[in-house]
Amino acid sequence: MTLTRRSFTALALASFAMPAFAATEPRWYSDGGDLAAGGRDVVAYFGLKSGDGVKGSAAHSTTHKGITFHFANAENLATFQADPDKYAPRFGGYCAFAMSSGYFAPGDPDAWTVHDGSLYLNVSKTIRARWALRRSSHIASGDKNWMTHFPGER
Template sequence: MKKSLFALALLATTAACGGAAEAPATEGETVAATEASAETGLYADLGGDPTGPVYRETKGDTLAVSGYDVVSYFTGDGVPVEGAEDITVRYEGYDYRFANEENANTFIEDPAKFAPAYGGYCAWALGANDALAPGDPNVYEIVDGTLYLNFNEDVQGRWQADIPGFIESADVNYPTHSPDEHYQDS
């Protein structure tokens, strides 16, 4: 019963993270994307189509990683900080916020490097159960230069028991999920 309730809760709150790596934008592409974004109110719009599900709190929302600055995980003391609404970069149809322009520009140079694996969905849920569960931006780990989120600290403990195995499984499972799968019944 307890296992079933956990599974139902996990499925009910499913979320995903990651995306295929892309070649970094050239200087001309970055300038063009920045100029085009002035019309949309974004700091920059890098374009691109979703390559998989990205966790958002509600259907139709485009805010990735609950508004946290994904570059902040990799810089300074490695403590994630929330991004500012006026420093938003759209990448593959989703909005990433940044605490400052320097972090936004770092992201623009190589967004695939900083976007969380599996679209911000829980790495353990995808690896262990092939399920989309929300990733908590405050429960994370960087492994081999990739940001992975987990549902909560308890789940992160399970994930840490076999990180390479869960990553291997999640790498196979994640591409089988469609961008709006999590919200089909919403």
């Protein structure tokens, strides 16, 4: 068997992913710290052009749909509280590329994209680049898969 770029990417993604829609999969991805986006300030992403996410602080935190969000300052906390679903990562912070393929995989808060007013995380910056090649179709597939598992959730 020849290992192509496509098959290597599929194998790499599968090594992080679990079968889609496992009964025990939580609504939000957390790396074990029970913090959304690894403690990054989800509002700050909307002002960034590139780079890694901005670390938030426990001094500026809130809980939304059962998970804690940290923010860099009180202004970003207030912005989030005014419209949390606008700023919370899509697909519960799981990898957007994996969700488009029907799997859950961790979302890396430093492999992010803001597109059409929504925040998406991917398992890595390499996967983010692949996801971006067909972003619109991946988002549509991800939406369909997400709604299958979490009806009524954004």
